[in-house]
Structure formats: C-alpha cells, structure tokens
Amino acid sequence: MLTVSIMLATLMQTLDSTIANVALPHMQGSLSASQDEITWVLTSYIVAAAIATPLTGWLSDRLSVKRLLTISVAGFTIASACCGLSETLAQIVCSRLLQGVFGAALVPLSQSILLDINPREKQGQAMAIWGMGVMVGPILGPTLGGWLTDSYSWRWVFFINLPIGIMALAGVAAFLPARAPRRGVRFDAFGFATLALAIGALQAMLDRGEQLDWFGSKEIVAEALIASISFAFFIAHTATAGKVSFFKRELLRDPNFAVGTFFIFIVGAVLYATRALVPPMLQNLMSYPVAAAGLVTAPSGAGTMIAMLIAGKLLKRIDSRLMLLAGMLISAFALWQMMHYTIVLSESDIVWPGVVQGFGLGLVFVPLSTLTFSTLTAELRADGTATYSLMRNIGSSIGISIVQTLMTRYTQVSHADLAANITAFNPAVQPLLASGSRMDIAMLDRGITQQAAMIAYLDDFKLMFVATLLVIPLLILIRKPGAYSTDVGAHAAID
Template identity: 90%
Template structure:
C-alpha cells in the first residue's frame, strides 16, 4: 500500500510535465493570451521545479521524509485545483509556479523511500515499479491531455490530479513510517542561491531560446551569462566551503553515482527529445489528428512497462551492467529504424520503432537506477535522488532544445539544397508549371518544404543515435553492487 501511494504521487507529478502541452491552444483562447504569454504556463512549471529540486535533501532531513512528502502532495493538489480554476494568464502562471515548487520533491522522495523500505535483493523490483511512474507518465501525458481537452475542457488536465492527490495523501499518512527530524542542520544559503539562479536561468534559456532566436535575443544572452557566472560561483564555493556545503561532495566520490547521473542525463535527453519530435512530425507533415498521433505514440509506454517488469526480475540472475548494455543497444536500434523514416509512413511504421525504443529504455532505466544507488550510503540517498532527478530534467530540457533548434536549421539548409536542383528545364517541373504558374510554384514549394522537414527529422534521429552509441562505452566505469553497508542495515532496522 505504501508503494501504491508513493507511485500515485509520482505519477501525478510526471504526468503534469507533459499533459498540459496539447491543451495550450485551448488555454490561449480561453484566457485571451498571446503566444508568448501562454508558453509561460510550461516555462514557469519547469523553472520552479528545477530550482526547488536541489532542496529535497536538506528539507527531508529538517522536516523528515513523511512531513515533506505530505506537504508536497497537499501543495501540489491544491495548486492543481488553482490551475483549473484560473481565469487569467497571471493566475495560471502563478499556480503553475506553485505546482513546480511543491512537485519538485515528489519524484526524488519516492525513489529514496522505495530504496529505503526494500532490502537490496528487492531494490531492482522496487526501481521497476518506480520507473513506471517516472517514464510512462510523460509518455501517456499528451495522449491523456488531448482526450481530456477534446472530451471535456482544458481545465480537467489539472482537475484530474485531485482524486489522485487525495488517494496518495491518505496512503502516505497511513503507511509511511514517521521519524524524528535532524536538529542543528546548517543551511548553505549562498550555495543554494547560486545553484538555484544557475538552474533557473539555464532552464529559462533552454525553454525560450528557440522562440527568441537564441543569442540574437538580449534575454537569452542575459540568461546565459547569469547561468554561467552563477554556476562558476557555485563550483568555487562548493570546493572551498568545507563541511557546510549545500551540495554534498561525497556524491561525486562514488563512481557508480557519478556515471549513473551522466547516463540518466543522456536517457532524459534521448527519451524526451524523441517524444518532442514524433507528435509534430505526424501532425504537421502527415496530417495526423491529435488523437490519432497520441494513439500511435502511446504503445511505446507499453514497451517500457513490459521491459521494466522484466528487468526487475532479471536483476536477481543477470549482471545489471549486461541488462543496461542490452537496453542501450535496443534503444540505438530503434533510433536507427527512425533514421529511415520517409514522408510516407503507415501507423505500424510509427508504432513498432516506438515500442522497441520504449522496451530498450525500460531495460536501461531499472538497472541504471539500481546500479547508481547500489554503492551509495543511506544517509546520502535523499540528496542523491534529488541530484539524479535534476540531471534527468536538465538532460530532457537540453535534448529538446537541441533537436528543436537543429530541426529548424536543418530544414532551412535542406530546403536550400533541394531548391537548388529544381530548374525549369526539368520535365517534371515544366509539367507542374504548364497550367498555372502561381499554383504550380506553390505546390512545388510545398513539396520541397515537406521533404526538407523530413530530412531534418531524420538528421535529428541520427544525432540521438550517435549520442546513444557514444554513451555505451562508459558502462565499463560502473562497478557491481557490493554487500549491504552498515548504513543500509541500520536504515532497514529503523524502518522495521
């Protein structure tokens, strides 16, 4: 029951990372907002969650895990209701900020709790259950959001969190053991302020860069400078602050945790970038309705769920690094299939590569989570899970920003290259221009634009394919889990 309650809270938060995307046009009309204003509905949530995530470790020590999780679930549920009741852009942006602040701790806390309440031999299965909420939520979010928006209203994209939040709160209150808070914990204000400013500026830059033409905009330049300078101050401060440091340097001394956080960065970039590319490709190039686009992309979530259940059982018998290798290889295979997409695709051409990629990512996520925390002491888990979640989110933001930017540029370059080979001496072009010059030119330009956009999508898939292959050799840096440490034994004894 505790696992179910925790996963409800996790699913609620991960769904909201993508469920509102498809409802933005409806929100824009209902709230009389401009395009620039309505994007802050997404940006405010992402930035607030990114800034608040690093606080999870300190707050869990100061308040205890149960109190912090209770506050987070209650705050997130109330903020969701406020989002659904909003009548102006300012109200919904403020409500989304609250959602991000309260929801930031849900994912890292859920992972930390499941690692604590399960002995080492069952942690693989626990990570499989946790991974379902984290990985499947963002995948089914757009499909569920599109259905709720079309069938009811965009407000139900937020109201759906209310029953989930109530059930999660009841379960946490009833089944999560209470502990005594740690007293006398110093807070590194300067360290947190510099890290929060760096993360907030980076997320804002990544989210708005494509709209504002990147460094052609003063806003993006200012955000880039803020992120760079703040992060430099944070690194220097952390290296010289001694024991009173916001970021626990012991995390980086654990090779498994350091390599694992890099891998989750890559997984976040590849997964979310692919999810960001496929729906607009289907709708803009191939004329798929929103609902149909959601239906053909949703089966990838089924592949992920099956793989996670399988990986949770295999971890007892097979070296986790071999499962991780298989998952990375299968994910690369799916991207290789996507590299061969053309402008003419059947639904099965979309479904099966998505299922293959979902299956591969499911095999990656479970052993990766298990190996990353297998050598980390129980005292560092709350901070470790917060850092782990933060790197996944930053990876997804960077991945989406890169592929969207390159998509625009690749389309322009491909259009110029294709147009250069179109001449009036070509018999096909002559036949198109024979009846009506303007109509023929418009049809020809539309065809060139579609083909150039398809080439750009394929080039993006190639980039992600290469990034996945480059990350595979780093598996040699991960060590096999050792026997349970005294900290783990003490942790389980205290829970029991």
C-alpha cells in the same frame, strides 16, 4: 499500500510535465494570451521544479520525509485546482509556479522511500515500479491531455489531479512511518541561491531559446550569462565551504553514484529527446489529429512497462551492466528503424519502433537506477535522488533543445538544396512553371517544404542513433556493487 500511495504521487507529478502541452492552444483562446505568453504556462512549471528540486535533501532532514511528502502532495493538489480555476494568464502562471515548487520533491522522495523500505535484494523490483511511474507518466500525458481537452475542457487537464492527489495524501498519512527530523541542520543560503540561479536561468534559456533564435536574443544571452556566472560561483563556494556546503560532496566520493548520475544525464539527453520528435512529425507532416498522434505513440509506454517488469526480475540473475548494454543496443536499433521513415507511414510503422525503443529504455532505466544507489548510504539518499532527478531533467531539456534547434536548421538547409533543382531547365517542373498558375507553384513549394522537414527529422534520428552508440563505451565505468563493499562498510562504521 505505501508503494501504491507514493507511486500515485509520482504519477501525478510526471503526468503534469507533459499533459498540459496539447491543451495550450485551447488555453490561449480562453485566457486571451499571445503565442509567446502562453508558453509561460509550461516554462514557469519547468523552471520552478528545477529550482526547488535540490532543496529536497535539506528539507527532508529539516522537516522529516513524511512531513515533506505530505506538504508536497497537498500543495501540488491544491495548486492543480487553482490552475483549473484560473481566469487570467497571471493566475495560471502563478499556479503553475506553485505546482512546480510543491511537485519538485515528489519524484526524488518516492525513489528514496522505495529504496529505504525494500531490502537490497528487492531494490531492483522497487526501481522497476518507480521507473514505471517516472517514464510512463510523460508518455501517456499528451494522450490523456488530448482526450480530456477534446471531450471536456482544458481545465480537466488539471482537475484530474484532484482525486489522485487526495488518494495519495490519504495513503501517505496512513502508511508512511513518521521519523524525527534531524536537529542542527544548517542551511547554506549562498550555495542554494547560486545553484538556483544557475538552474533557473539554464532551464529558461533551454525552454525559450528555439523560439527566440537563441543568441540572437538579448534575453537568451542574459540567461546564459546568469547561468554561467552563478554556476561558477556555486562550484567555487562548494569547493571551499567545508561541511556547510549546500551540495553534499560525499555524493561524488561514491563512484557508482557519480558515474550513474552522469550516465542518466546522457541518457536523458539522447533517449528522451527522440520522444519529442515523433508527435510533432505526425501532426505537422502527416496531418494526424492530437488524439490520434497520442494513440500511436502511447504503446511505447507499454514497451517500457514490460521491460521494467522483466528487468526487475532479472537483476538478481544477470549482470546489470549487460542489461544496460542490451537496453542501449535495442534503443539504437529503434532509432535505426526511425532513420528509414518516409513521408508515407502506416500506423504499424510508427507503433513498433516506439514499442522497441520503449522496451530498450526500460532495460536501461531499472538497472541504472539500482546500480547508482546500490552503494550510497541511507543518510545520503534524499540528496542523491534529488541530484539524480535533476540531472535527468536537465539532460532531457538540453537534448530536446538541441534536436528542435537542429530540426529548424536542417529544414532550412534541405529546403534550399531541394529548391535549387526547381529551375526552368528541369524537365520535371517545366509544365508547372509554364502554366503560370500560382496554385501549382504554391503546391510545389508546400511539397518541397514537407520533404525538407522529413529529411530534417531523419537527420535528427540519425544524430540520436550515433549518440546512443557513442554512449555505450561509458558502461565500462560502472562497476558491480560488490566492488565497493569495503568502502560501504567503512562509511557505515563512520556513521
């Protein structure tokens, strides 16, 4: 029952990371907001969650895990109700900020609790259950959001959290054991302030960069400078602050955690980014309605769930690194299939590569989570899971920003290359040009733009395919947990 309760909280938070995306046009009309203003509904949530995530470890020590989780679930549920009741843009942006702040701790705390309540031999299965909530939520979010918006109202995108939040809150209150908070926990205000500034500015830059033409915008330049300077101060402070440092340097002394965190950053940047390409491709190039695009992409979540269930069972029998290798190769194969998309696709052409990629991602996620925390002491888990979640989110934000920016540039380049062949000397277009019909010329330009965009999508898929293959050699840096048994015993003795 405790597992069900904390997974409901996790699912609620991960759903909200994508469920509101498809409802933005409806919110824009209802709240009388411009295109630029309505994007702050998404940006405010992302930035607030990113800033608050590193606080999870310190707050869990200061308040206790049960109290922090209870406050987080209750606050997120109330903030969701406020989002649904908002009548102005300012109200919904403030409510989304609160959602991000309260929801930041839900994913890392749920992972930490599952690791704590399960013995080592069952931690693989525990990570499979946790991974389903973390991975399936963002996949199902657009589908569920599209259905709720079309069938009822955009407000139900937020109201759907109320029953889930109430059940999660009741379960946590009833089944999570209470533990006394740690006394004498000091807060490194300067370390947190510099890290929060760096993360907040970076997330805002990544989220708005493509809209504002990146460094052609003064806002993006300012955000980049703030992120760089703040992060430099944070590193210098962490290196010289001793035991009072906000970031626990002991985390980096655990080789598996250090490599696993770096790996999940790369995985987030490479594999999560591809999930951001297919829905807009279907809607913009193939005229799929939002709900239909969600239905043909949702089966990838089924592939992820199946892979996670299998991975949880096989971890006891198969070297986790072999499972990671298999997952990366399967994901690369799915991207290879996507590289051969054309402007005319059947539903099965879209569904099956998505299922294959989802299956590969599931095989990567479970063993990676298990290996990353297999040698980490219990005292460091709350901080470790917060860092792990933060790096995954930053990686995915960077990956999505890169593919979207390259998508725009590839489209422009391809359009110029294709349009260069449209001349009076080309026999294929001479009849169109000779007719002098503006309608014919407009249709020709539309076809060129459509083909140029398709070429850009294929170039992005090719980039992700190559990047996935290049990540695979990093697996040699990950070792079996047994390789560090001596170090773990030494840490336990010291504690």
